[in-house]
Amino acid sequence: MDNIVKxxxxxxxxxRVRIVQMLVNKTLCVCEIQEILNLSASTVSKHLSILKESGxxxxxKSGKWVYYRLNTNTNDLAIKQLMLLLPLYLNxxxxxxxxxxxxxxxxxxxLCCI
Amino acid sequence: MDNIVKxxxxxxxxxRVRIVQMLVNKTLCVCEIQEILNLSASTVSKHLSILKESGxxxxxKSGKWVYYRLNTNTNDLAIKQLMLLLPLYLNxxxxxxxxxxxxxxxxxxxLCCI
DNA sequence: ACATCATTTCGTTATTTAACGAAGTGATTG
DNA sequence: CAATCACTTCGTTAAATAACGAAATGATGT
Structure with a gap:
């Protein structure tokens, strides 16, 4: 229950929904996501940690940069299905x-990194 | 976006997840739900209004009672699919x-009504 | 009509959340 | 080794949320 609620x-x-959709078929570093969302680095970092923590x-890490991508190899059924369904709802x-x-x-x- | 986030x-x-699962294949009045959740009537009423408002x-209404049930006739794809998937995650x-x-x-x- | 019952609305309080900037960490570059 | 860059952590603030009890609403039964 805790897991699904999280x-x-x-x-x-x-x-956070925008971040997940940005990362469909893409890997992005924090500064690129920050550029699009137009939020402070610390706020973006917090959102990313929530999305990472929930699965x-x-x-x-790669040098100065931290790259985020969808956890497509997850074993969690809910995560797997929601990652597939979200784009249908937001196309x-x-x-x-x-x-x-x-x-x-x-x-x-x-525009941003490198 | 607003809709899916809601x-x-x-x-x-x-x-609220517990309420939705209680209502799978069942219709319940507020006081029955209140009995199970062990929360005040006003809190349960608020949760029900959020679930109703989101679809x-x-x-x-039927006499003194208000019966709630899943909105199985919805046209909203996300609602339809999530109603089906939730029980899989929470079985x-x-x-x-x-x-x-x-x-x-x-x-x-x-125990409760009637 | 009046009391009772089921539910909702209102006002309050405590907790959680989203946002920011400043300071800290760790790698890269000059 | 100092400066810079990318990012995270920390501390704060404003707004949203979950909970409650009291009061309001609306139907039932006496």
Missing amino acids: IFKALSDPN FLVDE DDNQILSDKGKLNIACKDE | IFKALSDPN FLVDE DDNQILSDKGKLNIACKDE
């Missing part, structure tokens, strides 16, 4: 579309 | 099993 709590904030994300969400658009530009122009 | 927020409280429940949860046990006894003995 999972739903993780998804009950719009900025949605894994991180990987046509303007915020999510806008985030993805910005991300592509940001990547092309190397 | 849905996850509704499920991000253990008492999980519908209510029906072996002790709290949920205990609630269902108490509910059967309560119904037999007409």
Whole structure:
């Protein structure tokens, strides 16, 4: 019960839902996510730790950077299914579309890291 | 986005998850739910209104009583799927099993209403 | 009509949450 | 080795949430 409630709590904030959707088929470092969300680094870090703690994300250090990606290898059924279902619910969400658009530009122009 | 976040927020409280699971294949009045959760009537009423507002429940007045049940006729894909998936995640949860046990006894003995 | 019962609404309190900036950590670069 | 960069942790503040009891609402039964 605690586990499933923690999972739903993780998804009950719009900025965290945006993060999860940004990371579909992508690996991003904290500063890229910060750029899109337009929040302070500490706030973004906190959101990422909640998503990691609940099982949605894994991180990987590489030099100065910490990269986050979806925990696609999870054994948790709820996490696995919700990661698949979320995009269906948010495919046509303007915020999510806008985030993805910005991300592509940001990547092309190397807006943030490297 | 607001809609899906509202849905996850509704499920991000253990008492509300318990309510949803109690109502699987059952219709219950507020006082029965109150009996199981062991919370004040006003608190239970608030939880029910959040679940109703987010689309999980519908209510029906009948005399003195208000009956709540799952909104199985919803058009909302997320609500529909989450109602199906939740029991899979909580099948072996002790709290949920205990609630269902108490509910059967309560119904037999007409512990609460009627 | 009146008392009672089931439920909701209101006002309050304690806890949790989201946000920030400042300070701390650890790796990289000059 | 000092400065910088990416990120996290800490401490604070404002807002949201969960809980309660008291009062309001609305139907039932006497």
